Amino acid sequence: LLTAISVERCLCVLWPFWYRCHRPKLLSVAMCFLLWLLACVLSVLVYFVCDLAHCKHCWMVLAILCFLNFCLFTPFMILSNVILLIKLKHSSWQHHSDRMYTVVFLAVFFFLLFAIPLSAEIFLNFFVYVKFVLEICLLLASINSSINPVIYVLAGCYRESTFRGSLKVALERVFEDK
DSSP, X not given: OHHHHHHHHHHHHHOHHHHHHTSOTTHHHHHHHHHHHXXXXXXXXXXXXXXXXXXXXXXXXXXXXXXXXXXXXXXXXHHHHHHHXXXXXXXXXXXXXXXXXXXXXXXXXXXXXXXXXXXXXXXXXXXXXOXXXXXXXXXXXXXXXXXXXXXXXXXXXXXXXXXXXXXXXXXXXXXXXX
């Protein structure tokens, strides 16, 4: 989902007219549905093939997960965010880009820091299994799952000495369209 959000955010900045006027209205809903469906199918496969059956085809399911993560989702997310950062850095709306620049940078940074180790560990488990490292990677992936809302709230409170207002106000401040 982070990849889909990153690509959509990039499209919004690169082609704002197309994004507002010509983008299919249900594109986001359809993409989210397909991604959740893919995640459910892969989770069910991992559960039944690797956890319950312990069959020899477990490596194939894990290889598919590694391929999707390393060769599809991560490169698209990184590429779209790099493009977005370059575009925001060179854009004329500097007052808006500071906050957005910070949010984009932190989301990508924490994704690379917390989510990639689990995929790398799954890939490395094909060759050597270290339980302690896997548990640390699972903890990091759990942190990654909950870090984006924290980033958005902190960016919404950016340049304020104390947090005044509700969570809704902080989120509106991050995503306000000036």
